[in-house]
Amino acid sequence: MPVPIPVFTVFSGRTYAPAYVERLQRMLARHLPEPHQLTVLCDAANQPAMASLGLPHRGLQERGLQGFCSKIQLFDPDLTGTEPFLYFDITLVVRSSLAPLLAFGAGSGAELVGVRDWNYPTLNSCLMRLKPGAATSRVWQAYLDGEDHGTPGPNQNFIHRVLRRHCPEALGFWPDGLVASYRGLRKLARRDPGAAKQARRAACVLKFHGRPRPHEVLRPWRHPTQTVLKNPDRPDLWGYLAGDITEHWLLS
Structure with a gap:
């Protein structure tokens, strides 16, 4: 064994x-x-x-x-x-x-x-x-x-x-891309959503450094400073990757 x-x-x-x-x-x-x-x-x-x-x-x-x-x-x-x-x-x-x-x-x-x-x-x-x-x-x-x-x-x-x-x-x-920065992906998604999606799929781990934290992404309006106000004109980024967080972190 x-x-x-x-x-x-x-x-x-x-x-x-x-x-x-x-x-x-x-x-x-x-x-x-x-x-x-x-x-x-x-x-x-x-x-x-x-x-x-x-x-x-x-x-x-x-x-x-x-x-x-x-x-x-x-x-x-x-x-x-x-x-x-x-x-x-x-x-x-x-x-x-x-x-x-x-x-x-x-x-x-x-x-x-x-x-x-x-x-x-x-x-x-x-x-x-x-x-x-x-x-x-x-x-x-x-x-x-x-x-x-x-x-x-x-x-x-x-x-x-x-x-x-x-x-x-x-x-x-580690080989580049296996561990991805959440904030880096969100920044990339603002200018190139396709590239951000590809990078996310290649990563087996997302790193949350600084803010927001995973629980804050799931409730962006409770933590607007690091979610809503970071990209006020992009509602699609307020809860960026909330689906991944829910599936793999909240409900794992």
């Missing part, structure tokens, strides 16, 4: 409701074809919620890391182990099979495979495959040593800087 793939997510702070974690679990059950085990890394305040949902969880350490900056602790082998694992942000909508990502990750020689950011020349850490080794350990040690944390604190830019500085060969990226 195959050993389940370890999968982690981070749930820290009060920005998102526990339902985001539960929906991620359901999407992975639907679209991750290999046996897997999702473990939630959460701060002390959110551990009771994870226990009430029956989700396996481990406590994050008190190391001055808050919110998504806590994902630096993914590089601590005492917390995540020594076997290759997948990491997913809770702000993702998984809309089709993750088999292409599994195949690419398994064939990559990189210790970390992540998303090439859509706006900046850096890593976007929303979906990663980590193969613990010397390079990933170097990221954790760099944090413990206080190396170039930057402002406002350790995050994906920190991970990218450490790897590029000490072991650039350890960093790889």
Whole structure:
């Protein structure tokens, strides 16, 4: 019987409701074809919620890391182990099979495979495959040593800087298009709906970064600043991709 793939997510702070974690679990059950085990890394305040949902969880350490900056602790082998694992942000909508990502990750020689950011020349850490080794350990040690944390604190830019500085060969990226930016697709849809539709179909994952969040897209008039007022003359974009969100996130 195959050993389940370890999968982690981070749930820290009060920005998102526990339902985001539960929906991620359901999407992975639907679209991750290999046996897997999702473990939630959460701060002390959110551990009771994870226990009430029956989700396996481990406590994050008190190391001055808050919110998504806590994902630096993914590089601590005492917390995540020594076997290759997948990491997913809770702000993702998984809309089709993750088999292409599994195949690419398994064939990559990189210790970390992540998303090439859509706006900046850096890593976007929303979906990663980590193969613990010397390079990933170097990221954790760099944090413990206080190396170039930057402002406002350790995050994906920190991970990218450490790897590029000490072991650039350890960093790889998913094929372009498999993970799509929701805001990028919406912007493209404004000027070229056909291209946006094609890009959406090619993506197995949608990343929601910043605003709007998935629940806001489903109720644009309750959250007009990031929906209606972004494209006031385009009602078709107010609830852009609400169908995908409903099918794969809300009802998965």
